[in-house]
Amino acid sequence: MSRGSVTVRVARWSATHPWRAIGLWLLLVVVAVGMSVAIPKQQTESKDNWVGQSGQAAELIEKAGLGDRPTETVLLTDPDGPLDKAAASTAIAQLQQKLKALDSIQAVGQPVWSENGKAALVPMELKGSPDDASDNIEEIVATTAEVQKANPDLSIAQAGSASVDAGIWKQVGSDLAKAEKLSLPITFALMLLAFGALIAAGIPVLLAFSAVGAALGFYAPLSYLFPDGGSVANVVLLIGMAVGVDYSLFYLKREREERRKGRTTLDAVEIAAATSGHSVVVSGLAVIVSMAGLYVSQDATFTSMATATIVVVAVAVLGSLTVLPALLAKLGHRVDRPRVPLLWRLNRRIGPGGISRRILAPVLRYPRAALVISAAAVVALAVPALGMKTEPADLNTLPQSIPEVRTFKELQANFPSQGGLSYDVVAQGGGAVAALTGLQESAVQTGKFVVPPGEAIRQADGTAVLTLVSVLPESSANGEAALSQLRTELAPAALGSVTWAVGGESAESVDYGNNQRDRLPYVIAFVLALTLVMMAVTFRSLAIALVTTVLNLASVAACFGVLALVFQHTWAEGLLGFTSAGFVVSWIPLFLFVILVGLSMDYHVFVLGRIREGVAEGLTPREAVRKGITESAGVVTSAAAVMVSVFAVFATLGMLEMKQMGVGLAVAVLIDATLVRIVMLPSIMVLLGRKAWWPNKLSARPTPEVRDREVVAV
Numbered sequence: 001m002s003r004g005s006v007t008v009r010v011a012r013w014s015a016t017h018p019w020r021a022i023g024l025w026l027l028l029v030v031v032a033v034g035m036s037v038a039i040p041k042q043q044t045e046s047k048d049n050w051v052g053q054s055g056q057a058a059e060l061i062e063k064a065g066l067g068d069r070p071t072e073t074v075l076l077t078d079p080d081g082p083l084d085k086a087a088a089s090t091a092i093a094q095l096q097q098k099l100k101a102l103d104s105i106q107a108v109g110q111p112v113w114s115e116n117g118k119a120a121l122v123p124m125e126l127k128g129s130p131d132d133a134s135d136n137i138e139e140i141v142a143t144t145a146e147v148q149k150a151n152p153d154l155s156i157a158q159a160g161s162a163s164v165d166a167g168i169w170k171q172v173g174s175d176l177a178k179a180e181k182l183s184l185p186i187t188f189a190l191m192l193l194a195f196g197a198l199i200a201a202g203i204p205v206l207l208a209f210s211a212v213g214a215a216l217g218f219y220a221p222l223s224y225l226f227p228d229g230g231s232v233a234n235v236v237l238l239i240g241m242a243v244g245v246d247y248s249l250f251y252l253k254r255e256r257e258e259r260r261k262g263r264t265t266l267d268a269v270e271i272a273a274a275t276s277g278h279s280v281v282v283s284g285l286a287v288i289v290s291m292a293g294l295y296v297s298q299d300a301t302f303t304s305m306a307t308a309t310i311v312v313v314a315v316a317v318l319g320s321l322t323v324l325p326a327l328l329a330k331l332g333h334r335v336d337r338p339r340v341p342l343l344w345r346l347n348r349r350i351g352p353g354g355i356s357r358r359i360l361a362p363v364l365r366y367p368r369a370a371l372v373i374s375a376a377a378v379v380a381l382a383v384p385a386l387g388m389k390t391e392p393a394d395l396n397t398l399p400q401s402i403p404e405v406r407t408f409k410e411l412q413a414n415f416p417s418q419g420g421l422s423y424d425v426v427a428q429g430g431g432a433v434a435a436l437t438g439l440q441e442s443a444v445q446t447g448k449f450v451v452p453p454g455e456a457i458r459q460a461d462g463t464a465v466l467t468l469v470s471v472l473p474e475s476s477a478n479g480e481a482a483l484s485q486l487r488t489e490l491a492p493a494a495l496g497s498v499t500w501a502v503g504g505e506s507a508e509s510v511d512y513g514n515n516q517r518d519r520l521p522y523v524i525a526f527v528l529a530l531t532l533v534m535m536a537v538t539f540r541s542l543a544i545a546l547v548t549t550v551l552n553l554a555s556v557a558a559c560f561g562v563l564a565l566v567f568q569h570t571w572a573e574g575l576l577g578f579t580s581a582g583f584v585v586s587w588i589p590l591f592l593f594v595i596l597v598g599l600s601m602d603y604h605v606f607v608l609g610r611i612r613e614g615v616a617e618g619l620t621p622r623e624a625v626r627k628g629i630t631e632s633a634g635v636v637t638s639a640a641a642v643m644v645s646v647f648a649v650f651a652t653l654g655m656l657e658m659k660q661m662g663v664g665l666a667v668a669v670l671i672d673a674t675l676v677r678i679v680m681l682p683s684i685m686v687l688l689g690r691k692a693w694w695p696n697k698l699s700a701r702p703t704p705e706v707r708d709r710e711v712v713a714v
Contacts, residue, residue, distance in 0.1 A: 251280065
C-alpha cells in the first residue's frame with residue numbers, strides 16, 4: 001500500500017496530534033453513552049414479525065378489532081399432593097381482590113378447577129395491547145408473589161405471554177452480565193500472553209470495550225428505524241469484543257515489529273497504517289458487507305442485529321485508525337511496559353510464528369497431500385450438516401430455570417385447553433360464522449383439538465375468528481403437524497369458498513421459521529457475491545476471490561456439521577449444560593453464516609496481505625507463503641484465541657440459542673484459524689503459484705533487500 005493512502009494520512013495526523021485524537025475519541029464515546037441514557041431504545045412490536053398466512057390472519061383480526069386482549073393465568077397447586085380446595089379458595093379470593101385493584105387489569109375471571117383435582121387456575125384479562133402488557137407485567141407478577149407469601153402451603157405462580165417474555169428478558173440480562181464478567185478478564189489474559197506487557201495487553205481490550213459502549217449508544221436513535229428484536233446487546237458485545245480486539249491487535253503487532261527493526265515510532269505507525277491499517281479497513285468492510293446480507297431476510301430481528309453490528313464494526317475500525325496510532329505515538333517504547341518477566345521471555349524465545357513454522361514446513365513440502373488430508377477432515381466435519389434439522393424455538397428450548405417456563409409447562413399438563421398450541425382461524429365474508437362452526441365440530445371430533453372456555457367464535461364486520469388449541473404437548477414438531485392438519489385438511493373441507501387464514505401464536509412461530517429457511521439461499525447468494533467482488537477488487541485477482549469463497553464455505557459447512565452433532569443429540573448435554581431439543585433453532589444457521597463469512601475474512605485478509613507483500617518483493621510463491629504465514633501466525637493465533645474465548649463464553653449461557661451461537665462461532669473460528677488458514681490456504685497458494693494473483697502481474701524479480709538476504713543465506 002502507498003505511504004500516502006488515507007489510512008496513513010489519518011494515522012500520521014493522529015500520531016502527530018495525539019492529545020487531539022485521544023480527546024476526540026473520548027468525546028465520541030461520552031456522547032454515544034449519553035445518547036444511550038437520554039434516548040430510550042425501541043423494541044420490536046408483534047406486527048413487525050408477521051409473515052406468511054399467519055401474518056395475513058393477524059392483519060385481518062386487527063382490522064376487524066377482534067384481537068384478544070392480553071391474558072395471564074395464575075396457577076395454584078399443592079406441592080405435597082392433591083390440591084386442598086378450601087385453602088385454594090381462600091388464596092383465590094385474595095388474588096381476585098388484589099388483582100382487581102390494579103389499574104392494568106381489565107377483568108379477573110372465575111377459578112377453573114382441573115379434572116385431576118391437582119390444580120386450579122385464575123384467568124385475568126389485561127388492558128391495552130400485548131405491548132402494553134409487557135410494560136405492566138412486573139406489577140402483576142409482584143401481586144401474585146404477595147399472595148404466594150401469604151399462603152406458603154400452596155404453590156402460586158403466574159404464566160402467560162407477557163410474564164414468560166419478562167422471564168426470558170431477565171435470563172438474557174443475567175446471561176449478558178455473565179458474558180461481560182467473563183469475556184473481559186479472559187480477553188485481557190490472552191492479550192497478556194500475546195504481548196507479555198500490561199499496557200500493550202490493555203490497549204486492545206480498552207478500545208474494544210469503548211467501541212461496544214459507543215456502538216450501543218449510537219444504536220439508540222437508530223432503533224427508531226430498526227427496533228431491537230431482543231438480541232442487540234448480546235450481539236454487539238459478542239462481535240464488538242472480537243473485532244475490536246483483533247483490529248487493535250493487527251495494528252499493534254505490526255507497529256512493534258517495525259520498531260524492532262529499528263524504525264522510529266512515527267515511521268512504525270505509518271508502516272502499520274499502510275499495511276495492517278489497510279487490512280483492518282478491508283476486514284471491517286467485509287464484516288459490514290456480510291452483515292448487510294441480513295437485510296435481505298426482511299426480518300425485523302435480523303435487521304436490528306445487522307444495524308447494530310455494522311455500527312460496532314465501523315466504530316472499531318475508526319478507533320484502530322485514529323486513537324490507536326495516537327496512543328502508540330504518545331507511549332512509544334513505553335507500550336511494552338511494565339513487562340511480565342516470564343511471559344516476556346517466553347514470547348522472545350518462541351519468536352514470531354514459532355509453532356506455525358513447525359506445522360507449515362510439511363505443508364509447504366507436500367502441498368498436495370496436505371490439501372487432500374485437510375479437505376477430507378473438513379468434509380468429515382461437514383457431513384452431519386446434511387442431516388441438520390432446523391425448527392423455531394419453543395417452550396422446550398427455553399431454560400427450565402426460568403420460573404415462568406416451569407409454570408407454563410405445569411399449566412399445560414393440568415389444563416390442555418389453556419396453555420397449549422393455540423391457533424386462530426379467521427374467516428371473512430357471508431357464511432363465515434356457519435363455516436367456522438362446522439370447522440369447530442370437525443376439529444374437536446378428531447380428538448386433536450379443543451376449544452378454550454369462553455366465547456368460541458368472535459365476529460365483527462363480516463369477519464369471524466375461531467380459536468382452537470391442540471391437545472398435543474408443545475413442541476415445534478407438534479406445532480407444525482397441527483398447523484398442517486388445519487391448513488391442508490380441516491379448514492379447506494369446512495370453509496370451502498370462504499376467504500380464510502390460519503394464524504395465532506403457534507402458526508406465527510412455524511411461519512417465521514419457514515420464512516427464514518426460504519430466505520437463506522438469497523442471503524447466501526448476496527453475501528458470497530459481494531464478498532467475492534470485494535476480494536477481487538482488493539487483491540485484483542479472480543483466483544484469490546474464488547479461493548476465499550471456497551474456504552469460507554468450507555468453514556461454514558464444518559460449523560454446521562458440528563452444530564448438528566452437538567445439539568441434535570444428547571452426548572454433549574452434560575458437558576454444555578443443556579437439554580437437547582433435537583434440532584438447531586431456525587434463525588441460527590442464517591445468522592452464523594453471515595457472521596462467519598465476515599469474521600473469517602478478518603484474518604484471511606491480513607494473511608493474504610502479508611503473502612502478497614512477499615510476492616511483490618520478488619520471493620518465490622513458496623517462500624512468500626512461508627514468510628506471510630510465519631509473520632502473521634502470531635497475530636492470527638492471538639486473534640483467533642480471543643474470538644474463540646469470547647464465543648465460548650456464550651456457550652456457557654443459559655439460553656439455548658445463545659449456546660448454539662457460541663458453540664457454532666467458537667468451533668468455526670477454531671477450524672478456520674488452524675485447519676483452513678494454516679494448512680488449506682498455504683497448500684492452495686503454493687500449488688497455484690503466481691497464477692493465484694492472475695490477472696494482476698506482480699514482479700517476479702527480487703528486490704535489492706531480497707537479493708541481499710539471499711546472498712547472506714548463501
